[in-house]
Amino acid sequence: MTYPIRRRYRRRTAILLFSLFTLSACGGGESGNGTAGNGGSTAGGPHLWSLVTDANGLGDQGFNDLGKQGVEESAESLGGKASVIQSGSQSQFVPNLQQAVASGSTTVTAVGFALADAVTQVAKAHPNSRFILVDAVAVDAAGKSLPNVAGIRFREHEAAFLAGIIAGKTTKTNKLGFVGGVELPSVVRFLTGFQAGVKQANPSASVRTAYLGNFNDSAKGKGLATAHFDAGADIVFEVAGGGGLGVYDAAKTRGPGVWVVGTDTCKQRLAPDNYLTAATKDVPGAVLRQNQAAADGKFTGGEISLGLAEKAVGVCEETFAGLPAEVKDLVEKAKEAVGSGKITVPSTPDELSRFTPTAP
Amino acid sequence: MIRLPAIKIQQGLSSRPFLSAGSFLGTLALALAAAVPLIYLAGTDPVTAYGALLRGSVGDQYALSETVVQATPLLVGGLAVALAFHAGLFNIGVEGQLVVGGLAAAAVGVNLDLPAAVHLPVAVLTGAAAGAAWAAIPAVLKAWRGVHEVVTTIMFNYLAFGLSRHLVAPGGGLASATQPSASDPVADGARLPALTETTRIHSGVLLAVAAVIAVGWFLYRTPAGFKLRMVGANPTTASFHGVGVRRVQIGALMGSGALAGLAGASEILGLYGRYLDSFSPGYGFQAIAIALMGMLTPLGVLAAAAFFGMLAAGSVGLQSVGISRELINVVSGLVVGFVAAQPALIGAYLRRRRKRQASGQGEDASAAPADVDARSAHV
Amino acid sequence: MTTRRPVPAGEDSPAVRLCDITKTYDAFRANDHVTLDVARGTIHGLLGENGAGKSTLMNILNGSVRPDGGRIEVDGRPVRLRTTSDARAAGIGMVHQHFSLIDRLTVVENLALVARPSSWPRRCVMPVDLVGIEERARLLADRLRFAVDPRARCGSLGVGARQRVEIMKALWHHAQVVIMDEPTASLSPVEAQELLSTLLTLREQGATVILISHKMPEILAVCDEVTVLRDGRVSRRLSIGADDRDPGPRRDRLEADLVQAMIGRPRPDPPARAAAPGSPRLVLHGVGDGARVGPVDLSVHAGEIVAVAGVEGNGQAELIELIVGVRRLRTGRVLLGSRDVSSDGPRTRLACGLGHIAEDRHAAAIATRMSVTANAAFGFVGARMGRRWWLPARTMRAHAGSIVDRMSVRLPGLGANIEGLSGGNQQKLVVGRELARDPSVLIAGQPTRGLDIGAAGDVHRELAALRDGGAGVLLVSMDLTEVLAVADRIVVMRSGRIVGDVPAADADVDTLGGWMTGAQPSEQKGVQPSEQKLVGA
Structure with a gap:
């Protein structure tokens, strides 16, 4: 008679312990933040900077790796530890985020729009935890953004604008190509910014566009790039993730004389002789910036838009020095003009059609 | 990958519950043991790793709930594979049928405006019906033209993946304006309600349990199930005894597809609330391993799905002790390998046991002259 | 060398x-x-x-x-x-x-x-x-x-x-x-x-x-x-x-x-011959599959064992399939009793009193991988046993048990896989199952293949008992000794057609052997070997 009661008692204890554990985990994170916020910077403090990857995992040479760099840099400059939880599939986003919260993270960074739903769900359940969502915004059912999620959106078109200027000045044939992954808004922003840049630098040049339909078919990427080159283009802009690797391949096969413009980071080593520049997004910097805010107690949620003005986007530094002085000059001026608001870079085809180049 | 003759032997085992339970656990133990050197290579020790795995999967209530959530689609998918296997058909198309089931359920959930009491059943049933429909063409081709179902169902997987990608790509019929590669959220009335506040367990779990009972009942307690198993065991004998083999084959493959569609619908309507292009990380393929590991019996499939659910849920815990999630894939790969090797292992065990019994009975055998090599047979 | x-x-x-x-x-x-x-x-x-x-x-x-x-x-x-x-x-x-x-x-x-x-x-x-x-x-x-x-x-x-x-x-x-x-x-x-x-x-x-x-x-x-x-x-x-x-x-x-x-006992005596046959139980009118068999005219009467002799591969297997209904009938009609079942499938034909001991046990009579009980229930489940949503496990076991007793099948247990039985015991189970149908027509394809003398004698006696009970039996066998010992009437099949028909009492091995190999001109009127070829092609 006593035994079943004891068993039930034990189970209740387990449940109680579990809830205490989760509560203390959340609470711990909260109080840690509190002290961090109050005391300014307690170097080597009990910070835990967590990253949850999307289904592609680490080693994607893109978002996930950049995110990892971001949390690692945060750990380096703000103290504490960086931790990366990889997701094998969509079904693991929520448990991974839960795990990151439960282990007492100061902030949880999630990269990629695919995680938007999962972050929203977990952030609602843990209003005291802080989340950084790259490339998407977490909103509740009413469409209001959550106060504990910083949704970082890059103004990719501004970076692409600069890349477009470089490309427009570099092309000999006045024909340019574009290989996109899927016609998503972010990809379209890259394209329109690029087109605007080309128009700005070289009004007689034209851009041919093509989409893969996914972000991983590098064979098709190579095929599309080759088609661009065959049609006379000498520069191809790739915004195709893993599928973009085929574009580098195609350029290498052609040899010198054709160029590739990359995305997100400098991927010069993929085709050293053909690498013109890249429209880069400073994901590590953005993550670090939000973590810094969290460490300082100034974390705010909502949408955060980052562009040239914030120096969060740009073009590949490594190849920039090798460009002709005239081009460099033009880019610097454009950077300034965009940063100061003198030029508004179009982000949709509509805006592009209304865009008229102005001398910076 | 998986050879069909292996299944024969395993089916024969289902009549020996202790042996089959033993071989199930033995397979697990061997797979986990074989992973030990790899765990050391990954830079930690098995106690830590398996401890973390257990904590992450059954360590507390939330972990347990995650195991259940992860096991649900695997369970229903495993039942789908097992049902087809019982009719002698190898449905590799579960993955595609699952995707189509999810798509159909989402389409109904997003686009129709129905009262809640009707909306959910309609969405779930549409998902199952879509899975069945996706299996129908391979089924008819198999029954009437003898086209091997393995080939056609694999082809239909690719059709399903393409359809899914197309529908949620920009401009596709289901694409969401705000979330790329996904549909809009389904109406609240079409959601499979959550069972608890704090966990992700949803009423799709109940559907899965109902499916276990239904499939078990059907296979072992109804004349139709008997005929289905008869067709699987020997189609010629079945046809000579008045069983419409073609009808049974078509029905079995479509029933299998319906279960797969149900698995997809339950994920979309229960877990995610909207269609996501990559919502299945290959449940339909894991389901094959699960069905075989579960020796094609519903309870066996339940046990195997629970184990694979534990692996999926526990992988989070593993990462927290610094082991890459790839190790989980290694362990499940080892399980699949040992499942494939199971008949040989069981055969060796049975021979040994027979030998031991024989020598126990006849004392003269042990005293036999050395001319005859009386050692147990080699494998 | x-x-x-x-x-x-x-x-x-x-x-x-x-x-x-x-x-x-x-x-x-x-x-x-x-x-x-x-x-x-x-x-x-x-x-x-x-x-x-x-x-x-x-x-x-x-x-x-x-x-x-x-x-x-x-x-x-x-x-x-x-x-x-x-x-x-x-x-x-x-x-x-x-x-x-x-x-x-x-x-x-x-x-x-x-x-x-x-x-x-x-x-x-x-x-x-x-x-x-x-x-x-x-x-x-x-x-x-x-x-x-x-x-x-x-x-x-x-x-x-x-x-x-x-x-x-x-x-x-x-x-x-x-x-x-x-x-x-x-x-x-x-x-x-x-x-x-x-x-x-x-x-x-x-x-x-x-x-x-x-x-x-x-x-x-x-x-x-x-x-x-x-x-x-x-x-x-x-x-x-x-x-x-x-x-x-x-x-x-x-x-x-x-x-x-x-x-362990003397050889069982061959069963006695039949009394006069009664009304037709199975009638084939010009039956053929358009390829390997036909046209075949044959009738089996109540109280009669008709043996089909012939060298293997001369259309006997196809003829059985045509009678059971698993092979498409291209020409002619099949009558069970007075009912024309030409367009019916095996299910209906089984329901009309047809029983069939398949020639190739492994291919068409049993399903290895299923239990003895299940194998004993083939053709019963869904027809005579059980309702739509209920498989009567107890009835099935009792049914299997009675077959096992009647045929003295030696087995480890009713739940055991039928593969655990020796070939002879499997055959006994199959014969017992078909007899349990209480058929009015039994097609017996090599029913004693693989059986020893004792068991074969038992099967012969069962066939005779069935005949004496008023059923018609069509025995297809390659074994002339068996055919001569058991049958009341013997027909010989060659190249898909019946080439000889003789009461067993008047038959001898030489004549039958001659018909089987074609050395002896066929006995049926109007059927010439050359014609056969034409029909067969």
Whole structure:
């Protein structure tokens, strides 16, 4: 008679312990933040900077790796530890985020729009935890953004604008190509910014566009790039993730004389002789910036838009020095003009059609 | 990958519950043991790793709930594979049928405006019906033209993946304006309600349990199930005894597809609330391993799905002790390998046991002259 | 050309001596201290009921089964036979009841599979000398007086020819001892006769033959010595002299003696003939499948056993399929009783009182992988047993139990997989199941294939009892002895048509054999061989 009661008692204890554990985990994170916020910077403090990857995992040479760099840099400059939880599939986003919260993270960074739903769900359940969502915004059912999620959106078109200027000045044939992954808004922003840049630098040049339909078919990427080159283009802009690797391949096969413009980071080593520049997004910097805010107690949620003005986007530094002085000059001026608001870079085809180049 | 003759032997085992339970656990133990050197290579020790795995999967209530959530689609998918296997058909198309089931359920959930009491059943049933429909063409081709179902169902997987990608790509019929590669959220009335506040367990779990009972009942307690198993065991004998083999084959493959569609619908309507292009990380393929590991019996499939659910849920815990999630894939790969090797292992065990019994009975055998090599047979 | 191994040691040592062999499966003792001497250059008959331990003993000698205890000597020297290649090296070859030829390969290529070098590195790199193998195959065939085209695909060969290839395989490695496991079971009378003369040829050339058989006539015709096994022990051993072979009281006594030793009781008498047949139970009007069978006109009356005799592959199997309803009827009509079932499937026909003992048990009568209980319920579940959503497990078990009792099937348990039963017991279960249908028409395709004399006699009695109860029985058999013993009327089938029809009382082997092979003009009016071809094509 006593035994079943004891068993039930034990189970209740387990449940109680579990809830205490989760509560203390959340609470711990909260109080840690509190002290961090109050005391300014307690170097080597009990910070835990967590990253949850999307289904592609680490080693994607893109978002996930950049995110990892971001949390690692945060750990380096703000103290504490960086931790990366990889997701094998969509079904693991929520448990991974839960795990990151439960282990007492100061902030949880999630990269990629695919995680938007999962972050929203977990952030609602843990209003005291802080989340950084790259490339998407977490909103509740009413469409209001959550106060504990910083949704970082890059103004990719501004970076692409600069890349477009470089490309427009570099092309000999006045024909340019574009290989996109899927016609998503972010990809379209890259394209329109690029087109605007080309128009700005070289009004007689034209851009041919093509989409893969996914972000991983590098064979098709190579095929599309080759088609661009065959049609006379000498520069191809790739915004195709893993599928973009085929574009580098195609350029290498052609040899010198054709160029590739990359995305997100400098991927010069993929085709050293053909690498013109890249429209880069400073994901590590953005993550670090939000973590810094969290460490300082100034974390705010909502949408955060980052562009040239914030120096969060740009073009590949490594190849920039090798460009002709005239081009460099033009880019610097454009950077300034965009940063100061003198030029508004179009982000949709509509805006592009209304865009008229102005001398910076 | 998986050879069909292996299944024969395993089916024969289902009549020996202790042996089959033993071989199930033995397979697990061997797979986990074989992973030990790899765990050391990954830079930690098995106690830590398996401890973390257990904590992450059954360590507390939330972990347990995650195991259940992860096991649900695997369970229903495993039942789908097992049902087809019982009719002698190898449905590799579960993955595609699952995707189509999810798509159909989402389409109904997003686009129709129905009262809640009707909306959910309609969405779930549409998902199952879509899975069945996706299996129908391979089924008819198999029954009437003898086209091997393995080939056609694999082809239909690719059709399903393409359809899914197309529908949620920009401009596709289901694409969401705000979330790329996904549909809009389904109406609240079409959601499979959550069972608890704090966990992700949803009423799709109940559907899965109902499916276990239904499939078990059907296979072992109804004349139709008997005929289905008869067709699987020997189609010629079945046809000579008045069983419409073609009808049974078509029905079995479509029933299998319906279960797969149900698995997809339950994920979309229960877990995610909207269609996501990559919502299945290959449940339909894991389901094959699960069905075989579960020796094609519903309870066996339940046990195997629970184990694979534990692996999926526990992988989070593993990462927290610094082991890459790839190790989980290694362990499940080892399980699949040992499942494939199971008949040989069981055969060796049975021979040994027979030998031991024989020598126990006849004392003269042990005293036999050395001319005859009386050692147990080699494998 | 086989080069003879030098005969070693004493000429008087037997070619094979199995000494004190014991083999136990689970609780079943297949061989219980069996000792067997086979003298060199003789044909040694091995007799026994199903499950008496013949196959186990021979598999032990062939190296494919390991005994629990005992010794084996070949030519007076002790040997260890762990694998079939050990046996092969010791000069022992076996021809199994079921052939293991690859249909798509030619005879030479099939022989090349056994001719390959035995060590694996050589096996991997040595080219296959097909020319040499063909050469040797021709020589071997000449020596055995075989007419086999070495370049023919095995799939295109008849049963007899395939068996000859199997014999060549067994002899390829200069086997001195050849084990033949029921070699005539699937042969026509003519082919069986040819096989027996092959055995005599082998003996002439100095080989030793061990012949496993159920058939008393062939044992008495060729064997020099006979050993009878019963329940895993040797129950009788005797030599057969020349005067024992001639028909007469001496031979009858010997035969009765052997049967007694085999089954522990005298040979069951053949069932009595029928009284006058009644109304037609099964009527075929111009039945044909548009290809291999037809048109066939045949009727089976109540109280009549009609036997269809013929060489295997002359359309008997297709005719059965047409009657059962699994083969598409292109021409003619099938009547069960007075009902025209031409357009109905097997389900309806079974419901109309048709029973069918399938010729090929494994292909069409049982489902290995399912239990004995399930196998006993085929054709009952969904028809006579159970409601739509309920499988009556208890009724099924009772049903199976009654069949097992009636046919005295030996089995580990009703829930056991049917694969756990010996072939003979499986056959008994199948026969019992079809009788349990209480059919008004029973199609019996080789119902005693693989059964020993005792069990075969039981089946014959059951068929006769069914007939006497007013049912019609269509017996399809290759075994003329069986046909003559059991049937009331005999029809002969050749090239898909009925070419002869005679009351059993007036039939004799020569006439039937003539019809079967086409040597005798067909007896039915208006049917000419040339016409048949036209219809068949």
